[in-house]
Amino acid sequence: MPLRKLLEKIRIVLIHTSHPGNIGAAARAMKTMGLSDLCLVNPKSFPDEQANVMASSAEDVLAHAQVVDTLEEAIADCHWVFGSSARHQRSLAWSLLEPRDCAQESIRIISQQGGQQGNLQGKVALVFGRESSGLTNEELALCNQLVHIPTNPDYSSLNIASAVQILAYECRLAARDWMALDKSVLEDSTSELVNAAELEAYLNHLEKAMVRSGFLDPEKPRHLMARLCRLYGRLGMTRSELKLLRGMLVAFEKC
Amino acid sequence: MPLRKLLEKIRIVLIHTSHPGNIGAAARAMKTMGLSDLCLVNPKSFPDEQANVMASSAEDVLAHAQVVDTLEEAIADCHWVFGSSARHQRSLAWSLLEPRDCAQESIRIISQQGGQQGNLQGKVALVFGRESSGLTNEELALCNQLVHIPTNPDYSSLNIASAVQILAYECRLAARDWMALDKSVLEDSTSELVNAAELEAYLNHLEKAMVRSGFLDPEKPRHLMARLCRLYGRLGMTRSELKLLRGMLVAFEKC
Numbered sequence: 001m002p003l004r005k006l007l008e009k010i011r012i013v014l015i016h017t018s019h020p021g022n023i024g025a026a027a028r029a030m031k032t033m034g035l036s037d038l039c040l041v042n043p044k045s046f047p048d049e050q051a052n053v054m055a056s057s058a059e060d061v062l063a064h065a066q067v068v069d070t071l072e073e074a075i076a077d078c079h080w081v082f083g084s085s086a087r088h089q090r091s092l093a094w095s096l097l098e099p100r101d102c103a104q105e106s107i108r109i110i111s112q113q114g115g116q117q118g119n120l121q122g123k124v125a126l127v128f129g130r131e132s133s134g135l136t137n138e139e140l141a142l143c144n145q146l147v148h149i150p151t152n153p154d155y156s157s158l159n160i161a162s163a164v165q166i167l168a169y170e171c172r173l174a175a176r177d178w179m180a181l182d183k184s185v186l187e188d189s190t191s192e193l194v195n196a197a198e199l200e201a202y203l204n205h206l207e208k209a210m211v212r213s214g215f216l217d218p219e220k221p222r223h224l225m226a227r228l229c230r231l232y233g234r235l236g237m238t239r240s241e242l243k244l245l246r247g248m249l250v251a252f253e254k255c
Numbered sequence: 256m257p258l259r260k261l262l263e264k265i266r267i268v269l270i271h272t273s274h275p276g277n278i279g280a281a282a283r284a285m286k287t288m289g290l291s292d293l294c295l296v297n298p299k300s301f302p303d304e305q306a307n308v309m310a311s312s313a314e315d316v317l318a319h320a321q322v323v324d325t326l327e328e329a330i331a332d333c334h335w336v337f338g339s340s341a342r343h344q345r346s347l348a349w350s351l352l353e354p355r356d357c358a359q360e361s362i363r364i365i366s367q368q369g370g371q372q373g374n375l376q377g378k379v380a381l382v383f384g385r386e387s388s389g390l391t392n393e394e395l396a397l398c399n400q401l402v403h404i405p406t407n408p409d410y411s412s413l414n415i416a417s418a419v420q421i422l423a424y425e426c427r428l429a430a431r432d433w434m435a436l437d438k439s440v441l442e443d444s445t446s447e448l449v450n451a452a453e454l455e456a457y458l459n460h461l462e463k464a465m466v467r468s469g470f471l472d473p474e475k476p477r478h479l480m481a482r483l484c485r486l487y488g489r490l491g492m493t494r495s496e497l498k499l500l501r502g503m504l505v506a507f508e509k510c
Contacts, residue, residue, distance in 0.1 A: 025414065028412070028414060028417075029414075029417055031407060031410045032406045032407055032410060032411060032412060032413045032417070033406065033407060034406075034407040034409075056412055056414075057410065057412060058410065149424070150424075150427060150428065150431065151287045151288065151289075151427075152286060152287055152288060152289040152427075154289075155286045155287060155312065155313065156287060157283070157287060157311055157312060158287045159280065159283060159284075159311075161417070162283075162284055162287070162416070162417065162420045165417045165420055165421065166420065166421065166424050169404070169405075169421050172405060172406075172407075173405065176405065181478065209507065210503060210506070212510070213503075213506040213507050213509065213510050214506060214509075215502060215503050215506030215507075224499065227495075227496065227499060228499070231490070231492070231496050231499075231500075234490070235486065235489070235490055237486070241482065241486050244479065244482060244483070244486075247470060248465060248468075248470050251465070251468040251469060251470030252464065252468050252470075252507040252508075252510070253507075253510075254468065254469075255467070255468050255507070255508075255510055
């Protein structure tokens, strides 16, 4: 699957943007990173010559941009909505993601929603508020999670196209890294966690190997098994990770 | 040490910028991430009202900007110089870093040059070429390493201020992580969690044992190390747990 397929499932939503130049600059930022789905909620002026100028050669993104009246319309077909938030909204009862985590989460959501292989159905929206005042409480309420770009606390005035640029950059990296993972790792993120019986079977196997190697003396067990049980127990291991550890153990035993 | 102390050792150098608005936007991008050292090599028009407009409230960065005639002057007191490069320069015999690695490397250089504690002497320059044509071969020859921002191969036309924004963002994250790492190492003696270096040493040991046992084929690594790194990385292992795992590995190797 080409990178593009993943990235085209990420929608950038700009709410009530005042300066059409910012819309153009955002379109350019998107296109440099391979994003193409732009939705404008009630922009002050669009289409606008200033937007075209700032878009440079990303006018196709502008040409395909949807223009809608409300955020509800913009996100209607999205499975997950991230709202971009300034620091002062930290006081709200929200968990704030960083761009990197937001991007990885987006790619995960998009790929998980793909029922059939190569047939991605998931869609994620990244929502950016007004240049001056960000997102309203009503708009925040429509978001599933907030993302905050770490900035200089003395001057956090990121231009909106710059904010889009950073998020789009992280999305590209996340999509690329996702594609670079091999299938078994891929299964990792989606496969089930091991249950207690599977974990115990592994620990029994490990115990036997330790006894055989002389590391564990059944006469003086030094609480080794209890400690390993606690260590692996808190890991939240997936099936494929357990398979890996078991394979490694078998290989060590054969030496 | 405040984050600012690290970030002020990173100089952004813009060479022969044509559009003064880009200089202002770059200054704004820098300030949002806590960078303050801007040097302009032979700008087409500076000072310029358009630069001030685009700088928004980052006019102090412009006010303190140095203006020089040559790249040599701009980097004279820098310990390391990164040149920002477009993809087509990949053909040159250069190792291209990504922004994340470049930022981490910058912070490492800056902090290593600090002879006395808290007295940072290291300085790093990130050099950006002309909007149209990038860096000349003569300018490239003055750089120690090149950094390339991954972009859409069909449209890699990053605005220069956007490129500055991404690099500055990565520098801020790298500086923050560096400071957090420092702290966790200090706190280590009380919490007894292993640090990154100790974990890496264990993973290296494990890797060798896996290769020896035939489980890991260096020709077909199957991302095994990446998966184990993630698995053990999220554990938050204590020193005594690591000691246990290491002892077990040594015992298995002796079999």
